[in-house]
Amino acid sequence: MGDKFDARVGNIAERINRRMTRRDALRTAVLGGAASIAALTLGQKPALAVTCECGPTLHCAHYGHKCPTGSGCPSGYILCKNSSSAYCSCDQGHYNWQGYCCEYSSGTWIACSGLGNGHGYEVCSDCLGPKRECTYWCTCLSECICCDCNNSEDVRAEHKRISALAAG
Numbered sequence: 001m002g003d004k005f006d007a008r009v010g011n012i013a014e015r016i017n018r019r020m021t022r023r024d025a026l027r028t029a030v031l032g033g034a035a036s037i038a039a040l041t042l043g044q045k046p047a048l049a050v051t052c053e054c055g056p057t058l059h060c061a062h063y064g065h066k067c068p069t070g071s072g073c074p075s076g077y078i079l080c081k082n083s084s085s086a087y088c089s090c091d092q093g094h095y096n097w098q099g100y101c102c103e104y105s106s107g108t109w110i111a112c113s114g115l116g117n118g119h120g121y122e123v124c125s126d127c128l129g130p131k132r133e134c135t136y137w138c139t140c141l142s143e144c145i146c147c148d149c150n151n152s153e154d155v156r157a158e159h160k161r162i163s164a165l166a167a168g
Contacts, residue, residue, distance in 0.1 A: 052112040054124035054139035057100050063129070063138055070165075071108075071142030073127035079107025080128040080137045088134035097135050102126045116147025119155050 053059075060067055065074040073079060080088050080102035088094045090101035103109075104126065113121040123142040128134070146158045 052115070052122050052141065054111055054141045057096060057098055057126070057137070057139050060127055060138035060140050063136060065129075065138070067125075067140035069143065071123050071125060071140070071145075073125050073140055076130040077127040078132075080126040081105055081107040087128050087132050088137055094134040096137050101134075102128070102137060111141055115144050117150050119149035120144045120147035 060074050060077070065077070067074055078087075082088075082090050082102045082105055088096070088102045090103055093101075095101045107127075108123050108125050111122045111124040115121060122144055125140045125142070126137060127140055128137045145162065146155055149155045149158055
């Protein structure tokens with residue numbers, strides 16, 4: 001019963017989070033981290049630790065496409081970004097069949113945080129298929145980033161490693 005409630009709270013929080021500004025998202029992450037620490041102190045699982053999902057938009061696996069191991073979109077897909085020149089822009093009123101548009105200018109967003117030793121997080125990627133049809137864009141969830149980080153030096157080292165991988 002508790003896990004179902006936590007999952008529902010997580011889904012509602014995710015829907016709200018997709019509409020927040022970066023400043024609001026940072027504030028939420030800090031407060032969520034504090035709440036998670038408080039829950040762990042009391043011997044309870046924090047709600048965000050129960051499940052981490054990219055929903056409500058369907059996962060790309062629903063359409064038979066495998067998300068990459070690290071992060072990003074399936075082969076042949078591109079990040080679905082919200083800008084006037086991008087496909088499936090909210091500004092242009094383009095939505096998927098579930099009624100959602102690509103809301104982030106980067107095409108990615110933090111799905112959950114406070115994982116692992118408290119510094120870990122997972123990133124969700126909004127992915128647009130090879131035909132570039134807004135109707136069927138989907139999401140991919142990254143593996144846990146920095147789940148083994150214990151301090152700020154570990155976090156910096158992990159981000160440096162990720163930046164080096166992204167650079168080529």
